[in-house]
Amino acid sequence: MHNPVVIEALRGALVESQHRGAVAVVDADGARVLAIGDVERPIFPRSAVKALQALVLMEAGAVERFGLRDEELALACASHSGEPDHVAGVVAMLARVGLDEGALLCGTHWPLHQPSALALSRTGGAATAVHNNCSGKHAGFLCAACAMGCDPTTYVDHAHPVQQAVKAVLEALGGEAIPDAHRGIDGCSVPTFAMSLAALARAFARFGTGHGLARERAAAARCLRAACAAHPWHVAGTGRFCTEVMTSLRKRVFVKAGAEGVYCAALPEQGLGLAVKIDDGATRAAEAAMAAVIARFLPRDDDGRAALDRFARPVLRNWNRSPIGALKPAPALFAG
């Protein structure tokens, strides 16, 4: 099955590039509200499920035991830009369990936020694992391991109780068993599990509403959503999609990016879970498609629509900031 073109990139009057993809929207009872393209093929959600991975942290009792703050819960759900306050937050999380950045097994890269990377270099600093965009999630895994009384030195292994608990959460919320063949290794070295787009949308409908979840899990999900809505900058960073959209819509939306063109979202007031995968893995297209799909299900008079429109139809500019083209949601996104 060929997924349809969902985003076109225009240069002047011509289509320069185009992105195919699939979209699933499911309600809190698990019923399909929208299916564009193949929503049954397994895809790797990558970082788009960090908030589901963080349920393990919550259910281990780490918040009460270690006094984790809301900013830190947002960092556990984050692909952060490595700006100074992201880094300080992760260092603080690690300190709560008596660890430092040497315990992080995510690998090292320079901050995604270029001004922060350049400033770090300008002041004689160097990148460490704490600058990795996944360091908050890893700090969360370490806190979970400590709360569960498990070895914190092997937390990235598939067989580790934290990763086994993550897999169980994904299976329970998605409503699909995950076969061994669907296990891959993520960019930060933890397991990532391929699931259908329909299952991901179902998982986020449950995450956003608590429907079908045990009381403790529903409360944990509510707590993570509240933390991200209160601290959207900690979930991504300056100018980024998840931050901008959650800053505009606050608790009316939870949205999270994953690598290779994935986005997952929950619209609690509408009782919907949303999942997008761009076939080719392009972030620009995943952002534009997710913005268009969120806007499709929001009330017409919602004052957060302007932020969504900016991402759904961004103007493309050259290095002199002159407009040279635009991204445009394709008809499939509206008619699917």
Place this chain on the structure above:
Amino acid sequence: MHNPVVIEALRGALVESQHRGAVAVVDADGARVLAIGDVERPIFPRSAVKALQALVLMEAGAVERFGLRDEELALACASHSGEPDHVAGVVAMLARVGLDEGALLCGTHWPLHQPSALALSRTGGAATAVHNNCSGKHAGFLCAACAMGCDPTTYVDHAHPVQQAVKAVLEALGGEAIPDAHRGIDGCSVPTFAMSLAALARAFARFGTGHGLARERAAAARCLRAACAAHPWHVAGTGRFCTEVMTSLRKRVFVKAGAEGVYCAALPEQGLGLAVKIDDGATRAAEAAMAAVIARFLPRDDDGRAALDRFARPVLRNWNRSPIGALKPAPALFAG
């Protein structure tokens, strides 16, 4: 028409993402040797035609008049990484016509080569237009304008004699008239002209062989190819595709990347011109596809094949350098 999948991105055993695209290979007489997907649809070649744009510099007599060196001709054809010697080379080019980086209208970005960007910041420097990956091409335009006796302050305008000469070269080599509607603005603010992939392949077959070109133009093309073959690092930079492939194959190949998933190449010994466009604009897929197509037409015992294989089937690694997947050329590239 749907272009076929040409590159798959695997994570573990599953296909995580896939890239569709088109490939045209044409011989020096203009006959089609290979056509995968739609090779008639106009696409923007972007920086893949910098060497054709540089023909204007050559034909203006700038080399003799200003004493341009081979490294500088390679920079005129380059999308360079902004490493210190790239920057020094562009500054030297500008000085030959009494100009400095203030004359560049390409806009500013930090060096693409991250260690160079970080080092620039560490030593208290800041990015200027000379770090823009297109600054060598722009320095070439300025040298051409000076050699032609034209105003060097408006060289990016469509109506400027340099840009009009560029358009005429593209039409002559591609063998297609370029309608006004096919003009866009490139990332560096000069015009870019959409052409069919077949016309681009034809242009590079002529550029690589001189067939069908006037003697002066054939000599100019030979001179540019020799400059790039002798100084492939100046055409891109450390570790990059064009540099690595031309370092391995020297004058047996000329290859140049363009933004949004474009590659053009010439195989002079085989008398072939090659052009690739990935539908979604992904560089990783364009590199892998171009590497596979070049390898397809090289002799089986060519000792440059190892470099091509590394790009055609790269292992994908996480931040800990562990292998987590691979890019794989799809059957369409072999059977098309």
